[in-house]
Amino acid sequence: MKSELNFKIIKDGQTFDMHELGIWVESFHIHSPNISRSKLNVPGMIGAHLASTEEGERQVSIGMQIETDSMLEFDQLKHQIYDLFYSVESFSIVRDLTPDQEIFVFQEGEYDIDNIAPEDGKFGLALTMLDPYKYGKEKIKEFASDAGIITNEGTAESEPIFELEVLAPVTFALIQNQHGEYMLIGTPVDVTSEVVDTKTLLLEERGQTLDTWDTASDSIDNGYVDGTFGTDNDGITVPSYGEDTTEKDWHGPGLIKEVPVAQDFEVEAMVQGRTTETSQTFRIEVYLFDEGMNELGKMAIKDDTLGIHRKKGEGRLGPYVGANENYLISSQNYSYDQDYFYGMLRIRRVGKEIMFYITRVNSSGRHVQTILRKFIDNENRYAGKLKYIQIHIGKFADTDRAYAPKIDHIKVFQLAQVTVDQTPYIADVDDIITFDHVNEEILINGEARNDLKAFGGLFFTLKKGENHLITHPANSFRTTGRYRPKNR
Known part of the structure; x- marks a missing residue:
């Protein structure tokens, strides 16, 4: 028989099922969001102004029991549990009750496994969610044209990843939402500027x-x-x-x-x-x-x-x-x-x-x-x-x-230096531009290119509900958006 509160730990590329390890999950409780607010009092004013709101870490409390056939097995499982819940990096937990949601936790402080009998024991464990959200499975949305709508199904804002497959050479790439927030790399072309390709292919083998x-x-x-x-x-x-x-x-x-x-x-x-x-x-x-x-x-x-x-x-x-x-x-x-x-x-x-x-x-x-x-x-x-x-x-x-x-391929290019009245292409046909708002990275064909980020460009979030997005220049990209819903 498996506990209804059973869960799995995903750590170092491996999955550990509590039931299969011989651990009975007696209780599993995720504490409420931890909100702190900063207020401003004004003399002569009733009440206060809200200055800022911050969402802090959350706690997870778990109660578990173990049953073994001998004191030796008890001792071995005890230390296996110690090792399982210890990690320098956060590890994830997926509950059987909500297999489509994942939380990321650390173990802090000490705990002990108390003997009920020489071969059996019980213990309570406190874990910390530095990232206080429950994450759903990744959602993928392909834009039908230069514009697309991504509906954030979570209860909190979520960081997206946009991939723009280049359909024509571009001097810039921009994606913007209905709130005026945008990410921009490169330089839009002025009417007086000459567009130049700074790379000429001399050899491809x-x-x-x-x-x-x-x-x-x-x-x-x-x-x-x-x-x-x-x-x-x-x-x-x-x-x-x-x-x-x-x-x-x-x-x-x-x-x-x-x-x-x-x-x-x-x-x-x-x-x-x-x-x-x-x-x-x-x-x-x-x-x-x-x-x-x-x-x-x-x-x-x-x-x-x-x-x-x-x-x-x-x-x-x-x-x-x-x-x-x-x-x-x-x-x-x-x-x-x-x-x-x-x-x-x-x-x-x-x-x-x-x-x-x-x-x-x-x-x-x-x-x-x-x-x-x-x-x-x-x-x-x-x-x-x-x-x-x-x-x-x-x-x-x-x-x-x-x-x-x-050697998969070798390519040789002649490079040209750009003058003040010229605007260079930053990406060519079949290149992939990635705006990774999760890790705050800009990539072209997998290579970090945050150096191309324009002043004012922002790693923005998907707001709750519908997010109306548009890319520029027109007819230049095949766009895909990905995100994981976040819930409190």
Whole structure:
């Protein structure tokens, strides 16, 4: 028999059912909202003015019993309960009575499990809701046009997430409600301003035109070129690394491609690699050269550690001259112990500023484990015009082959600097702009772009009832809104 007040704890990606653990829920009580008000008294006036209202944390009181078959089982379950309710971060509770609602709680203070019998016990537990709301399941609303209505079914205001799929290049993106609250990024175009695209695509390779590339020389770090690249029609793969060797060298295929000369540029590579065993190694590298074949820099992701899965990033200025020399990104500031990496390597130069960017992209498309480093080349040491791109995927000596390291795509753009009478595009067709009012983040294709937020833009809430929303510019977006109803 299961208690009608039974509940589940969701913690660290796992779900724990009290009934299945042998815990009988005797009582479960969520205390009322905790409201504090600040008042202003005015001499000669009866009563007071309400200055402000704040909603504080709430308490949850739970009474439980446990029944076991022995004192040993009692002691084991007791400490399992202690561990279950302790958490550095808040954990969630879902009650069987209201399976469509979730609360987030912390355990504070101490409590004990009193023996009813040597094998049985009961205890009361006080939990704190720092976030004082009960959350419903996520609601999704797709706009039929530039305008949409989202009806907030909760009893409190809720923070939305808007996703705008770009249908035409835009210089700005705005979403506004009927109360005049809005979120805006970019710049609307003045009649006297010229709209410009600051990025011109010079090269895009996804594996289908590798026959137009040339075999690279041995201008790769600590190794030599061998083996062949291939394609699965969705990226660049490695059918062969060449013959294994006991020499302490990297080896694998390398190709080089001439691109239209560019002074200001951006090179982006989406890459992935997995090590299923800790004896496997791989590296994926992108090299940049100027007109005189002088190396401008390199970006890479690699796993060269045996006995553990460890992915390291690299971003270097110029050629290899020694360990940690001229590296803005290295294992010293980018190293994660995980078996799989899927993400982006990017290097950008505008004027004298050189920027290296590495990020992992998670399953929802967001950039996580991100690093950005900048260098100002005041001495013009790396100022040559970009002319050649080289790619390389390798493994170390005779170590085991990693599982399918791959370059999904590599893109090269020429960049143009904007003048005072020009307005640049901020997003292109198929880009996804995300206004995340929950976490107060602005994303373009998963990358944080809060720097584009215009003065006056606000992370607003959905009010109770109908929220009338509109996007600008017209006919530029396919919009979806998501939110979780909040109830007191």
